[in-house]
Amino acid sequence: MKGVKRRDFLKLSGTTLIGLTMGSAALRAHAKEILTTENQAAQALKYTPSSTVEGANCANCMYVQGKEGDEHRPCMLFPNHLVNAKGWCSGWVKRPN
Numbered sequence: 001m002k003g004v005k006r007r008d009f010l011k012l013s014g015t016t017l018i019g020l021t022m023g024s025a026a027l028r029a030h031a032k033e034i035l036t037t038e039n040q041a042a043q044a045l046k047y048t049p050s051s052t053v054e055g056a057n058c059a060n061c062m063y064v065q066g067k068e069g070d071e072h073r074p075c076m077l078f079p080n081h082l083v084n085a086k087g088w089c090s091g092w093v094k095r096p097n
């Protein structure tokens with residue numbers, strides 16, 4: 001009887017762990033939406049996913065985060081979103097070399 005309870009506990013623990021892992025992954029995926037020009041904050045900062053400013057884009061901005069070379073990267077000015085590496089907004093500041 002005691003062994004069965006322990007087995008049930010282990011099954012439940014495993015299921016709970018899988019549920020928590022999947023829930024966490026879903027939250028992370030939700031937390032990093034690609035920023036669009038529909039976003040009010042993006043509009044306020046004149047964000048565009050395709051920069052028209054010579055030599056200035058998200059990839060060389062000091063506020064961009066994430067991995068060099070990724071098409072979409074986190075930005076400190078737009079939490080929970082990913083910006084296009086070729087994008088731009090009025091918050092752009094050249095990343096120091």
Ligand code: SF4
Pocket residue numbers: 047057058059061062063064075076077078083087088089090091092093
């Ligand atoms: S601050 Fe603006 S230009 Fe800089 S990475 Fe973020 S969205 Fe791009």
